[in-house]
Amino acid sequence: xxxxxxxEKVKTLVGTDSGLDASFKFVTDEGVVFVDTKQVPNIVSNxxxxxxxxxxxxxxxxxxxxxxxxxxxxxxxxxxFKIKGDMAVAMKIAQTFGx
Numbered sequence: 310x311x312x313x314x315x316x317e318k319v320k321t322l323v324g325t326d327s328g329l330d331a332s333f334k335f336v337t338d339e340g341v342v343f344v345d346t347k348q349v350p351n352i353v354s355n356x357x358x359x360x361x362x363x364x365x366x367x368x369x370x371x372x373x374x375x376x377x378x379x380x381x382x383x384x385x386x387x388x389x390f391k392i393k394g395d396m397a398v399a400m401k402i403a404q405t406f407g408x
Contacts (some may be wrong), residue, residue, distance in 0.1 A: 313341040316355060317366055318375050328403060332360040333396040337368040349396040362398035366390035375406050380382060 311378055315335065319342050323329070329346040334357070343360065345352040366374070370389045373379035380404035392399045 311400070312337060312355065312368060314341070315339075315375075316353060317369050318372065319344060319406075320353045322375065323351045323353060327351055327405065329398075329401050330400060331362065331395070332358075333362040333364065333394075333398055333402055334360045335371050336363055336365045339368045339372055342371075360394065362392065362394035362396075362402065364390050364392055364399070364402065381406075400405050 315337065319335070323344060323346060326349045327346045332343075332345045332347055334344065335342040340355055341357045343352070343354050343356050343358050358394055364371075366389065370384065374381060374384060374390075379389065384391065
């Protein structure tokens with residue numbers, strides 16, 4: 310599992326205009342995937358910038374979440390990731406990346 314693979318999958322999912330209107334990041338064991346959907350085109354990078362919400366998660370679990378192999382609610386309840394910041398943004402992320 311690699312940060313580059315995760316970054317590319319996130320870029321594909323958010324596209325140029327996801328409509329999420331939020332900034333968030335995946336803080337993984339390999340680095341950060343920063344996503345800013347407040348502007349069009351959406352920005353996805355590996356910069357560690359301030360966001361509305363941050364998800365602390367391993368790269369493997371992040372890829373499982375995106376691929377639909379990890380249920381967002383169960384993953385959170387089982388401690389597979391932690392959320393910091395705006396929980397409403399976290400719910401938007403779960404709907405977008407966990408479906």
